[in-house]
Amino acid sequence: MKNITLRTLSKIKQNGDKFACLTAYDSSFAQVVSDAEIEVILVGDSLGMVLQGKSSTVPVTMDDMVYHTRCVAQSRPKSLLISDMPFMSYRTDELAMENATRLMQAGAEVIKLEKSGHIVPTIQRLNDYGIPTCAHIGLAPQQVHKLGGYRVQGREQEQADLMKQEALDLQQAGADLLLIELIPATLAAEICTLVDIPVIGIGAGPDTDGQILVLHDMLGVTPHTPPKFVKNFMPEASSIQQAIELYGQAVRSGRFPAIEHCF
Numbered sequence: 001m002k003n004i005t006l007r008t009l010s011k012i013k014q015n016g017d018k019f020a021c022l023t024a025y026d027s028s029f030a031q032v033v034s035d036a037e038i039e040v041i042l043v044g045d046s047l048g049m050v051l052q053g054k055s056s057t058v059p060v061t062m063d064d065m066v067y068h069t070r071c072v073a074q075s076r077p078k079s080l081l082i083s084d085m086p087f088m089s090y091r092t093d094e095l096a097m098e099n100a101t102r103l104m105q106a107g108a109e110v111i112k113l114e115k116s117g118h119i120v121p122t123i124q125r126l127n128d129y130g131i132p133t134c135a136h137i138g139l140a141p142q143q144v145h146k147l148g149g150y151r152v153q154g155r156e157q158e159q160a161d162l163m164k165q166e167a168l169d170l171q172q173a174g175a176d177l178l179l180i181e182l183i184p185a186t187l188a189a190e191i192c193t194l195v196d197i198p199v200i201g202i203g204a205g206p207d208t209d210g211q212i213l214v215l216h217d218m219l220g221v222t223p224h225t226p227p228k229f230v231k232n233f234m235p236e237a238s239s240i241q242q243a244i245e246l247y248g249q250a251v252r253s254g255r256f257p258a259i260e261h262c263f
């Protein structure tokens with residue numbers, strides 16, 4: 001696999017093809033994921049749950065994210081490297097600029113921000129300074145306590161219309177990628193055709209340009225019962241690398257997610 005860039009993902013979308021994404025939090029797994037030709041690695045704040053054993057991503061700090069981004073970048077993956085901005089790390093424009101700079105200097109190539117009231121102007125400001133961004137809409141796990149749980153978003157028409165407008169506003173502000181989590185498959189398909197930028201889905205049906213899963217979930221090492229949209233690829237494989245390759249093939253061929261993984 002050649003080095004993957006934002007341009008590579010745009011071309012994949014233009015050609016009507018699909019790409020695969022996985023989380024990784026350390027150098028060894030990042031190497032395996034890159035060798036398995038997964039196009040995107042996300043250093044997700046899900047590390048709070050899968051590495052630190054916390055019950056949500058809320059306690060994850062900027063220092064945690066910088067440390068794990070540096071660990072992943074150390075392996076020089078060919079996959080595009082996205083890193084999460086953790087809870088409250090972009091609550092002002094100044095903080096967003098400062099913390100995005102820390103992640104980029106640790107090796108991130110794109111930074112991801114979950115939706116909040118201020119995300120559109122923040123994305124605009126980061127874009128003005130040449131910092132590539134991925135806007136995370138639909139379910140925002142950092143707002144789990146406000147939402148009262150990890151619930152499917154956008155089921156009602158009004159909420160769905162707002163989400164479509166939000167996607168357009170984020171694209172207009174300069175977001176390079178969208179990530180949509182836990183929404184009905186039909187709404188995800190509409191958003192994907194509405195915007196020109198590549199859209200990554202998780203629990204959002206088969207029609208997004210890319211799919212992402214938490215690495216530990218697709219390797220079947222999640223301590224809790226995994227959500228409905230997860231598939232464990234280990235039972236079909238004889239090694240971790242092969243399970244990851246099978247996941248990539250299933251995404252690119254449209255076999256994952258299947259109907260049982262969708263809302």
Ligand code: KIV
Nearest residue numbers: 023044045046202212
């Ligand atoms: O933190 C994370 O791993 C994520 C994915 C679930 C998309 O944001």
